[in-house]
Amino acid sequence: MSDQQATNPISPRSHTARPSFTNFLRLAVGVLGVGTSGPLLASGSMPVAMVALWRNLIGALVTLPFAWRSFARVRTTLAPALLYRALRSSAFSGVLLGLHFLGYFSAMRLTSVAAGTALAATQPIFAALWARITGHHIPLRSWLGMVAASTQRGKLPEKLKHLIWTAVDAVVTHLYAPGAILHAQEAMDNGASVAEVMDTFRLACIPATRGLDVAYPLLAAALAKKQGGQVQGGADVAMNLSPEFTKAYDTFIAGKTPGGLDERSRCLITLAVVSNPATLDRAATEHTIQQALDMGIDAEEILEAMEVASLIATHAFSISMDGLADTFAARAGK
Numbered sequence: 108m109s110d111q112q113a114t115n116p117i118s119p120r121s122h123t124a125r126p127s128f129t130n131f132l133r134l135a136v137g138v139l140g141v142g143t144s145g146p147l148l149a150s151g152s153m154p155v156a157m158v159a160l161w162r163n164l165i166g167a168l169v170t171l172p173f174a175w176r177s178f179a180r181v182r183t184t185l186a187p188a189l190l191y192r193a194l195r196s197s198a199f200s201g202v203l204l205g206l207h208f209l210g211y212f213s214a215m216r217l218t219s220v221a222a223g224t225a226l227a228a229t230q231p232i233f234a235a236l237w238a239r240i241t242g243h244h245i246p247l248r249s250w251l252g253m254v255a256a257s258t259q260r261g262k263l264p265e266k267l268k269h270l271i272w273t274a275v276d277a278v279v280t281h282l283y284a285p286g287a288i289l290h291a292q293e294a295m296d297n298g299a300s301v302a303e304v305m306d307t308f309r310l311a312c313i314p315a316t317r318g319l320d321v322a323y324p325l326l327a328a329a330l331a332k333k334q335g336g337q338v339q340g341g342a343d344v345a346m347n348l349s350p351e352f353t354k355a356y357d358t359f360i361a362g363k364t365p366g367g368l369d370e371r372s373r374c375l376i377t378l379a380v381v382s383n384p385a386t387l388d389r390a391a392t393e394h395t396i397q398q399a400l401d402m403g404i405d406a407e408e409i410l411e412a413m414e415v416a417s418l419i420a421t422h423a424f425s426i427s428m429d430g431l432a433d434t435f436a437a438r439a440g441k
């Protein structure tokens with residue numbers, strides 16, 4: 108056991124392991140309680156602060172016997188400094204819980220029940236953050252799962268969403284191999300074929316020639332200036348300067364693996380590749396949106412494809428958290 112585990116009161120067991128049947132029952136009771144609390148609060152007339160007071164008081168009285176039993180068991184085994192830190196953390200948690208209920212109960216009166224409950228349901232993200240800061244490992248799959256849960260418009264199937272993430276992660280300008288591999292596996296677990304995954308990686312190569320889109324016209328202008336000719340423009344530049352390469356690359360991108368992606372999926376994945384923050388191509392995005400609309404793809408599906416692609420920004424967070432884990436754990440232990 109490491110020094111961190113020996114001094115950290117949080118259990119070192121996996122925080123993402125599959126719960127036992129008993130814990131599943133407890134989880135079901137918790138979900139039922141949270142699910143019914145919103146409508147009850149929205150329909151009530153008691154002041155928010157009073158509701159929060161009674162909610163915390165009743166909860167404290169119900170859990171007091173269990174808390175006292177646990178406290179009596181550990182107070183003789185924990186070092187005084189560690190016991191003090193645990194009590195201090197519990198008191199701080201109580202303050203945060205009170206603020207949480209004030210915010211949650213207010214949300215039930217100021218917005219819809221669905222929106223307020225959705226905001227409150229982000230608490231697993233903060234729990235994962237705290238576990239990570241205090242030195243515990245949260246797998247990449249869990250971070251990506253929490254990100255995926257925030258994009259539930261419900262229009263795109265899980266298979267297509269994971270194919271979109273595969274393509275975006277595989278773009279050469281910001282290649283993130285762990286994410287590309289993980290999402291390709293998740294896509295196949297959700298029914299994607301090997302051919303569909305291969306087509307997806309092929310579409311991820313679309314931005315690779317953006318440098319040439321700039322370089323070809325510059326070269327054409329320089330040659331025209333030197334030779335005293337007329338500057339070529341448009342798509343003719345690449346074809347005139349390097350016809351073999353241009354034809355070969357266009358053929359590769361347009362190629363279709365037998366049993367691969369259908370046209371709708373190809374269009375939405377292409378849209379994600381050209382519209383994500385790292386490779387944003389305004390002209391290509393505009394063209395692909397129009398193409399999607401002409402194919403009968405509705406606005407909700409188009410929006411979800413672009414929103415899913417935008418979540419590439421979370422890679423900076425997950426990578427930074429892994430890199431700073433030891434630093435965070437050391438500071439949390441002081």
